[in-house]
Amino acid sequence: MLAWTLYSSFLGVLVLMFMRSTSAVGARKVALFTTLAGTVFALGGVQQLDPGGEVTVVTRIAWVPALGIDFFLGADGISATLVLLTSLASVVGVLFSWNIEHRAREFFAFYLALIGGVYGVFLSFDLFLLFVFYEIAIIPKYFIIAIWGSTRKEYGAMKLALYSFVGSAMVLVGLIGAYVLAGSATFNLLELARHDYPMSFQVWAFPMVFVGFTILAGLWPFHTWAPTGHVAAPTAASMLLAGVVMKLGAYGGLRVAMTLFPQGLDYWRDIVAVLAVIGIVYGAMVALTQRDFKFVIGYSSVSHMGFVLLGLMTLSEVGLSGAVLQMFSHGVIAGLLFAVVGRMVYDRTHTRVLSELEVMRLGRALPFAGSTFVVAGLASMGMPGFSGFVAELKILIGAWQTFPTLAVLAGLGILIGVAYTLRVIQKGFFSGLTQESPPDAAGTAATLEPITVPERVGAVLLIGASLAVGLYPRLLLDWIVPSLNSPLFSRIWSQGGM
Amino acid sequence: MSYTSLLVLLLPEVMVTAGALVVLAMDLGSLRREANATRHVTLAWVSTAFCLAAVFCLIAFGRPVRMDSSMLVLDRLSLLMKLAMLALTVMTVWMTSGTHFTRHVGEYYAILLLATVGMMFLVSTEHLLMIFVALELLSLSLYILTAFDKSDVRAAEAGLKYFLFGGMAAAFTLFGLSLVYGLSGQLSLAGVAAHLGHGAASPLLLVALVMALVGFGFKVAAAPFHLWAPDTYQGAPLPTAAFVASGSKVASFFILAKVVMLGFASAAGDGGYGAFVAGWIPLVAVAAALSVILGNLAALAQSSVRRLLAYSAVAQAGYILVGLAGNSPAGMASVLYYAVTYALTIMGAFGVVGWVQAQTGRDDMAAFAGLSRRAPVISFCMLIFLLSLAGIPPLAGFFGKFYLFTAALEGSQGNLGLLWLVILAVAMSAVSLYYYLKILKQIYVVETPAIAGAGEVPPALPVIIGITAATVIVFGCLPGLLLDRLLPAVRAAGL
Numbered sequence: 001m002l003a004w005t006l007y008s009s010f011l012g013v014l015v016l017m018f019m020r021s022t023s024a025v026g027a028r029k030v031a032l033f034t035t036l037a038g039t040v041f042a043l044g045g046v047q048q049l050d051p052g053g054e055v056t057v058v059t060r061i062a063w064v065p066a067l068g069i070d071f072f073l074g075a076d077g078i079s080a081t082l083v084l085l086t087s088l089a090s091v092v093g094v095l096f097s098w099n100i101e102h103r104a105r106e107f108f109a110f111y112l113a114l115i116g117g118v119y120g121v122f123l124s125f126d127l128f129l130l131f132v133f134y135e136i137a138i139i140p141k142y143f144i145i146a147i148w149g150s151t152r153k154e155y156g157a158m159k160l161a162l163y164s165f166v167g168s169a170m171v172l173v174g175l176i177g178a179y180v181l182a183g184s185a186t187f188n189l190l191e192l193a194r195h196d197y198p199m200s201f202q203v204w205a206f207p208m209v210f211v212g213f214t215i216l217a218g219l220w221p222f223h224t225w226a227p228t229g230h231v232a233a234p235t236a237a238s239m240l241l242a243g244v245v246m247k248l249g250a251y252g253g254l255r256v257a258m259t260l261f262p263q264g265l266d267y268w269r270d271i272v273a274v275l276a277v278i279g280i281v282y283g284a285m286v287a288l289t290q291r292d293f294k295f296v297i298g299y300s301s302v303s304h305m306g307f308v309l310l311g312l313m314t315l316s317e318v319g320l321s322g323a324v325l326q327m328f329s330h331g332v333i334a335g336l337l338f339a340v341v342g343r344m345v346y347d348r349t350h351t352r353v354l355s356e357l358e359v360m361r362l363g364r365a366l367p368f369a370g371s372t373f374v375v376a377g378l379a380s381m382g383m384p385g386f387s388g389f390v391a392e393l394k395i396l397i398g399a400w401q402t403f404p405t406l407a408v409l410a411g412l413g414i415l416i417g418v419a420y421t422l423r424v425i426q427k428g429f430f431s432g433l434t435q436e437s438p439p440d441a442a443g444t445a446a447t448l449e450p451i452t453v454p455e456r457v458g459a460v461l462l463i464g465a466s467l468a469v470g471l472y473p474r475l476l477l478d479w480i481v482p483s484l485n486s487p488l489f490s491r492i493w494s495q496g497g498m
Numbered sequence: 499m500s501y502t503s504l505l506v507l508l509l510p511e512v513m514v515t516a517g518a519l520v521v522l523a524m525d526l527g528s529l530r531r532e533a534n535a536t537r538h539v540t541l542a543w544v545s546t547a548f549c550l551a552a553v554f555c556l557i558a559f560g561r562p563v564r565m566d567s568s569m570l571v572l573d574r575l576s577l578l579m580k581l582a583m584l585a586l587t588v589m590t591v592w593m594t595s596g597t598h599f600t601r602h603v604g605e606y607y608a609i610l611l612l613a614t615v616g617m618m619f620l621v622s623t624e625h626l627l628m629i630f631v632a633l634e635l636l637s638l639s640l641y642i643l644t645a646f647d648k649s650d651v652r653a654a655e656a657g658l659k660y661f662l663f664g665g666m667a668a669a670f671t672l673f674g675l676s677l678v679y680g681l682s683g684q685l686s687l688a689g690v691a692a693h694l695g696h697g698a699a700s701p702l703l704l705v706a707l708v709m710a711l712v713g714f715g716f717k718v719a720a721a722p723f724h725l726w727a728p729d730t731y732q733g734a735p736l737p738t739a740a741f742v743a744s745g746s747k748v749a750s751f752f753i754l755a756k757v758v759m760l761g762f763a764s765a766a767g768d769g770g771y772g773a774f775v776a777g778w779i780p781l782v783a784v785a786a787a788l789s790v791i792l793g794n795l796a797a798l799a800q801s802s803v804r805r806l807l808a809y810s811a812v813a814q815a816g817y818i819l820v821g822l823a824g825n826s827p828a829g830m831a832s833v834l835y836y837a838v839t840y841a842l843t844i845m846g847a848f849g850v851v852g853w854v855q856a857q858t859g860r861d862d863m864a865a866f867a868g869l870s871r872r873a874p875v876i877s878f879c880m881l882i883f884l885l886s887l888a889g890i891p892p893l894a895g896f897f898g899k900f901y902l903f904t905a906a907l908e909g910s911q912g913n914l915g916l917l918w919l920v921i922l923a924v925a926m927s928a929v930s931l932y933y934y935l936k937i938l939k940q941i942y943v944v945e946t947p948a949i950a951g952a953g954e955v956p957p958a959l960p961v962i963i964g965i966t967a968a969t970v971i972v973f974g975c976l977p978g979l980l981l982d983r984l985l986p987a988v989r990a991a992g993l
Contacts, residue, residue, distance in 0.1 A: 017878075064897075064978050066985055067904070128900075132891040139890055142935060146943045154943065158935060165931045169924045172900070177914055180907045201914075 002045030002123060003059045003073045005038045005083060006133075009090075009116030016109040024104035031094045031108035035115065039087040046080040046479070053077055053482025055125060055190060063129070068186040072126035076486060077479030078255070078324055082122045082247055085331045088465055089243040090115045092335060095458035096343045097236035100148065107148055111236065114140040118244050122251060127175050128187040130256070131168070134248065138164045141229075141237070141245065148234040150346075151292075156225075156232025160241075163215055163225040170212030171252070174205045178260055193259045193488055206264025210257035210272070216249030218305040219272075220279035227298035235342030238294070242301045242334035247327045250308045254323070258312065262491040265315075270403075273313040277406045279306030280413035288420040293345065293352040296424050297337045300380065303413055304330045304388075310403075310410055311395035315492060317484055319398020322391050324480045328469065329379075329387035336376040336462040344369035344455060345428070348448045354427045363429040368451040370429040372459045377421040379466050382414055387469035499565065507563055507572060509555035510580060511618050517548025518611035525604020535596070537603045542595035542958075545607050549584045549591075549614075556580055568624040568686035574987035575834075579621040579752055582838050586745040587614045589845055589962050593852065594737040596956030599647040606646055610741065613639035617749035624687040624760060626675050629753055633671075633717070637664050640746060643738040644730055656726075656733030663716060663726040671713025677706035678761070687761035694764045703765055707778055710757065711785075717750035720819060721788040724812040731808035736855065739804065740848035743811055744841035751815075751837045755822055755830055758782070759993050769823055770915020783823045783919050789816025790926040797933045803851055804861045806933060807844065810887060813930060814840055820923045821902030823916055824909030830993045831984045832901040838980065839886075839894035839973050846966030847883040849959055850876055857953045866940040876960065877941050879967035884934040886970050889927050893974035899927065901977075 012034030016027060049056045058073040075083065093111065100107050113136065120133030138161055145157035179187060182195040197205070215222040226246070230238045258265050283303030290296045308330070311323025346352050349360060363370040379386035382393075392414065399407035469475055483489075505512065521541050529537045556577055563572045590610060600606055616636030623629055641664060645657025679685060681703055682693035694703060716723040731739045758778045767777015774780060793813030800806035818840075821832040851861055853876055858865045870877040886895035903924065906916045973980055 064981065066978065066981050067901070132896070135891050135896070139885060143938075143942060146939060154939065158932070161935060162928065162932060166925075166928045169928045172903070173917075173921055173924050176900070176904050176907055176920070177917070180904065180914065184904070184908055 001041055001048060001058075002075050002083065004041040005045065005087065006073075006116045006119035006123065008034055008037045008041060009112045009119060012112040013109050013116065016105050016112065019105060022105060024101045027105040027108045028094070028098060028100075031112060032091070034112055035087070035090040035094050038115070038119070039091055042083045042087040045075070046084065049075055049077070049080055049479075051478075051482065053479075053484070053486040055486070055488065058123065063126075067128075068184070068188075069128045070126045070186075070188060071129060072188060073123045073129075074125040075123055076488070077481075077483035078251070079122045080479050081324055081328050081476050082251055083119060085247065085328045086115065086118050086122065086244050088461065089240060089331055089335050092339070092458040092461055093236040093239050093243075095454040096239060096339045097234070098452065098454040099343070099347060100234070100236075103147065107144065110140040110144050111240075114144070114240060114245075118240075118248060121248050125189045126187045127179070127189055127192065127256065130189070130252075131172065131175060134171070134252065135165075135168050137245065137248065138168070141241070144237045145229065145233045149232040149237070150234070151231050152228070153232040156228040160225045160229040163222070167212040167215035167222075167249070170208045171256075174209035174212065175256075177201065177205055189256070189259070190488065193491070197261060197263075199263050202261040202264030203267055204264075206257055206261035207268055209261070210253045210265075210268070213252030213257060214249045214309060217246050217253065217309065218249070218279065218283075218302040219309060220275050220282055220302070220306070223279060223283070223302045226302050227295055230298035230301065230338070231292065231294045235339060235347070238297075238338040238342055239335040242297075242338055243331040246301065246305055247331055250305065250312070250323070250327055253309075254312055254320075258492055259488055262494070265492065269313050269315065273310055273399075273403055273406055276306045276309035276313060277409050277413070279303065280310065280410050281416070284413045284416035284420060288416060288423065291354055293341050293354055293357065293424060293428055294338070296420060297334065297341055300337070300417065300420065301330070301334050303417060304334065304380070306413070307392055307395050307410065310399055310406065314395070314398035314402050316398045316401055317481065317493075318394050319402075320484050320489075321477055321480045322394025322398055324484075325387065325469070325473065325476060326391035326395060328476060329391045329466065332462050332466045332469075333376060333379045333386070333388055336372065336459060336466075337380060339455070339458060339462070340369055340373045340376060344372070344451060354424065357428050358431040361431065365448050366451060368456065368459075372463070373429060374425055375463055377425050379463075379470075381418045381421050385467065385470050387466045387473070390470055390473045504570075506559055507561075507570065509559055510552040511615050513548050513552040513555055514584075514611050514615050514618065517545055517551075518608040518615070520548065521545055521611065522604050522608040525607075529604070534598065534601070534603065538595040538597070541603055541607045542591050545591045545611060546588050548611070549588050553581060553584055556584075568688060569628050570622060571624045572622055573991050575984075575991045576622045578983060578987055579748065579834070580618050582748060582841070583614060583617045583621070583745050586741070586748070586841055586845060587611070589966070590737050590741040590745070592958035592962055593740055593849060593956065594735075595958055596954075597735070597737070599650070599735045602646075606643070609639045609642050610737075613643065613741070614745070617745055620749045620753050624756065626679065626685045626687070626690070626761075629757070630668075630672060630675060633713070633750075633753070634668060636746060636749065637668065637717070640738070640742055643741065644734040646738065647735045650733070652729075652733035653735060656729045660726045660730045660734075663723075667713045667716035667723060670709045674706045674709025674712070677702060677709065681706065687757065690761045691763045694762075704776055707762060707765060708781065711754075711778070711781055714750060714754040714757070715785055718747055718754060718815045718818070719808075719812050720785045720815045721792040721812055722785075724789070724792070724815075727812060728805045728808040731811070732802055732804040732861070736848060736852040740845050740852075743807070743844045743848065747811075747815070748834075748837045748841050751818055751822075751833055755833050756993070758822070759825060759830065766825055768915065769919065771918045773915055779823050779825055782819050783916065786816045786819035786823060787919060787922055789813060789819065790923050791816075794926045794929045797930070800933070801862050803863060803866065803937060804848075806937070807847060807851070810930065810933070811844065813926065814887070817899055817902055817923055817927070820916070820919055821905045823919065824905040824907075826905060826909045827985070827988050827993055828901075829905040829909055830988045831981065832898070832905040834984055834988070835977070835980055836898035836902055839898050839970065842966045842969050842973075843883050843886045843895060846879060846963050846970065847887070849963040849966065850880040850883065853955055853959050853963065856955045856959070859953060863937060863940050866937060867944040868946055869941040871945065876963060879963045880941060881938060882967045882970055884938055886974065888931045888934040891974065892971070894970045894977070895974070897974055897977040901981075
């Protein structure tokens, strides 16, 4: 059933391609229906998974027998978590693109192609197939940003496309090398993960594949596509970029690089951890000084994804499960932040410059946007009760056991996170509310279109997801932890001394 | 072997030759006073009919034959190659039909068919003399086809450049082959290989190798022998350019691979990093490295789409040479898989360029602005072609590149010796995405068409574009369709 998440997305693309009517309404409905169907398949599919954490085979057909390539879809708890995140983000993304009128049919076609590619990556257990889906996701991103974006959109789109493509090129070299050295017989991840590669190979293959993937996860210093890409992208695309696409990178790093090359991982572990912490602190500090509202969120994504990478490098159960949880959590929260900034604020005020927003007093003009952003900001800061708290706490505990100094520095990152979040909440929404309103600002407020129903539904869904996981983390951890203890990851633990 | 049985074996080639003569006779005779359009359509149908007859003869009467002298070597591999070439020829024929660049319609089709005969002989021989003769038949026909548009000064320039470079390259090759003959006293590839024996290659053999490779490098437009390509791709009549880029390239890669893998088997050498041994592999590896670097970097700066495709063709030749450097059956299969799918892709891409050129009279990037508004289907096909060239899955170009690189790494027996070359090629293919996206940006992102196109488009062009786009998708999603035929054929051919 899980396989239908991706089939239905690509079917949706075909329907949109061959749809005769050019009306935006029809395209929207098709997209909403497709993503809802994907959600149903995802929810139904995860029920069928092995609760013991073993990889459940969903579909397995020989694809190119001459090279040992299979069409092998499967899932374990980690895939399940991310598939659920993808389905949620895809539905909400459609809701927040409800106002797209310009070339709507093409927009949703690219959108669904991207979603399909993302599902495919999370469900592939054949490395060739995984790579295929990984690259399929690149091109729709380019067009969505270049056509429907804002603020230097063509630059941002090209930068993102080239960064992704360079990353995937690095991954490709590593994968082919791994395939050839294992005897050119199979691309099956489960089998390759049992092969012992010589240290001389792992030493360069691990950074090649890991960095290739985590370029997309915003690994410092390869993160520079993220702020420009997020800012240039239309709302739904920034939500997906931050919410899902960045997770592709972290997922690939965990699923492929770390399981295939455990000794290489051990060799590079400290360096990656340091880079991750630099990302956390640097992203937060840069976010603190931005003038553009969306840049703040863009850099905060870099910072939060740094936690994921740090969690991965702890090589302990608590740290890794925290990292996977953080992928989910950041996907939801960043999606929400971008939704408020891009759709609720920018589409109405046509500016994202904080000093201009300051005088509009949006807290009064758009109370729903204001309160949503406060909630999202709290979640992003790591307020207990929201998913971000559990995830970052687990990562910090894991990091404390292995890298105490780095854990302290990462904690500093959280502190700066509080600062920049409060700053944008104040500047964006609540500046000058206590003073008498200047006449022109009242005029602006009156002309702002009220928050629509799809936006409210989308925001409630995301907040609900973050709260649910924050209050009862076992909802996801019961999937994640057994999977981390499955044989696929056993070689990682031996490196972590557990 | 009696002449009758020889004639039966050569029926496909005879059919195409007869087609050339019939086309010529018809145009000089009955069609002389007809309108240009009628002549085009009639001759295109006649050419197609003879090509189909050749296909029929291939399938019905084709049987594996190896003459003692290796003059004629027919096997499943040559059959597959000939089918691909005839398909490409038919596409070129229909791309020509409906154009206005020449009054000498019959001659154009006739020479096109003669070039096809050259390609067909090229893939069915392992004899140095035959190889050279077939290569010259192909080349001379292509020179004429390139300069066919007498009203266009650029076509004349392209033809002259192509001819001068080509003549020089052919002279090098002939000299190289004569050295090989002098060393071994043999003209068949197997004989040459057997006579040269094993052990270190003699310096004279290496000289011969370099000389011979110059000519083949020229035919496949690999750097540093690529200088003719940009002018030819841009200046030649569009069908010629498409044909030079597709059919001629497939045939040349096939024979290049055969010559080095069979004839110079003893002088393979090693191109591994730090494990260098003189031979043809390092030569091919260096040409590959130069081609991917030069082609991709030069393509970045182009504004004419046809010129851009020319430089990208240089880069693509580089990728194919990477696979060839693997020196294994898988390497050969990957070379042929890529060459064939690339030929289909570039044929389609030239089709789209022709479509735009027919409408607007221009081939620069601005002429593509807003194409997705004017012609959504054609634009989508161009998206397929360019993404396939860039190597994006699930298109044929992706699997092809992947297979080439895998074969290159497999070839070096577990020590990943050619890793440096694969890394270079993969890195450069990341560069290539930039210029392909630049064209796609004009098509999809720019919204206002710079020029309202109103020109008349050759009627068969959309069909060719559609068919090639479909095959690029199908071969990309199901590579096994082609691969499962190629691999056994390659193994059977002893490569």
